[in-house]
Amino acid sequence: MTKKLVFGHSNPDTDTIVSAKAYSYLLNQLGEDTEAVALGTPNEETQYALRHFDEPAPRVITAAKPEVDQVALVDHNEAAQSVSDLAEVEITNIVDHHKFGLTTSTPLFIRAEALGSAASILVKMFDENKVEIPAKLAGLMLSAIISDTLLLKSPTTTEFDKIAVKTLAEIADVDFESYGLEMLKAGTNLSTKSELELIDGDAKSFEMGGKTLRIGQVNTVDIAEVFERQAALEDAMKAENAKNGYDAFLFVVTNILTSDSELLLVGDVTEQVEKAFAGKLVNNRLALPGVVSRKKQVVPPLTAAF
């Protein structure tokens, strides 16, 4: 059996790190030889979860070759979010809950569903394959769902996510609400982060209407505190646009307690952004009440406007 590496997207979040660990564990239980790795160091929220459940962070890689010829992707499927040499290896497995932009030369295994997290899909797959989820892993998978759904409050949350959280909380023996809030708060310690870390830590690139948009997001318990650094944030966004050829940088600051966001824009796409969110940018900022999900509430209206 050829060894496979299992990994999530670059700028890893909790769901991506945990889903790689969970899928690797499942594949190994089913007789494959895999290793979960990551395309970056876990963020503070993920580190809190790993510490809490006493699990190691995956080894960090930047390329799959020459180590392996086959890879399994979790929580992403597009080359732009993956290893630098994705085109040179065979993708044999994908578990994902995002939109698809994928071309393969051979048939492969794909399990995709519009659930709140990739970890939720894996909960189904453990059940279907009659593999038990160990308690520590259950705690991590619970963390992944809580992270991606902001404690089941994001509009991406499905009925199955709620069931999965309850099931996993029982296996892991934690109170998911109090644990979840502590974990989310651990990820909102923004004061120690540089402006670049804030805007780009979780950022993804999107092609819309011939333009390249970079969209970053941070969670906080105090939006105003983040915007105290607005001038420095804008400088960092300008520099990133120039360095990487982005047409625009959108930075979404989300309050996890109130489930609202505020957007900061640097780049010449004012018209499209105002159209997308039916509002006027003032001082490059736009309030997005009720918006917490980049995937469901930021990218689709932007795509439509472009």
Add this chain to the structure above:
Amino acid sequence: MTKKLVFGHSNPDTDTIVSAKAYSYLLNQLGEDTEAVALGTPNEETQYALRHFDEPAPRVITAAKPEVDQVALVDHNEAAQSVSDLAEVEITNIVDHHKFGLTTSTPLFIRAEALGSAASILVKMFDENKVEIPAKLAGLMLSAIISDTLLLKSPTTTEFDKIAVKTLAEIADVDFESYGLEMLKAGTNLSTKSELELIDGDAKSFEMGGKTLRIGQVNTVDIAEVFERQAALEDAMKAENAKNGYDAFLFVVTNILTSDSELLLVGDVTEQVEKAFAGKLVNNRLALPGVVSRKKQVVPPLTAAF
């Protein structure tokens, strides 16, 4: 609940027609409102199976709009093989066993696996969702697997396909070997077909080494009978090359009883074809013993030779 249409690829084969029916049935059992339709009239093999299990052929459509806004694809995922207006509707579900060439703007449900047929994946999905397969549908799903794997002899056959065929044969209460052979034979009545229907009915185009190859295939129980029409077949292949700019037309005639094929070539790629199959073309023909799968046994050696 919005109504969805469920369909397979154009030029429908047995797996595509049956998988649409099976997936529509499963989705409806799970509470959705779907209808299985087809992008063409079932071929003679499929008609034999539908008659045998007393099931109606799906209604034929050419476009999804204005009837529905959402579609579920089975046995294909690429726009070139689908309804003309695929770009105007939302793909919400895909069940497929082919390579992927897919871009969506939203997350969706995908179940893909490199099994012998799409129907085999659906066997797993019925089981996972704890939905019983009705006897008639089991007979059709059996037919689909037998068709795509040539009675489990094609190299695309997996261990799961074999298990699925046995399970389905029990539910449908048929002897799968004798039934399967009769069904495959029903699809080999080539005498009523024109030369163009024979060479191009199942043909696909491939780019190799800067050349465009068209590769068609028919199943038969008597290769010699097909080659009685060799001169007329070559004329049709020449005409297709000229009309469509193909550099060469390869026509593979496969004996489903012996699992052997014979190739007919029209086009200036003799050297590459002889290299690919390690033989000499005589009278434009080359015997391919043991070859039944275009996907696994014809395209890869040709790709390597070019």
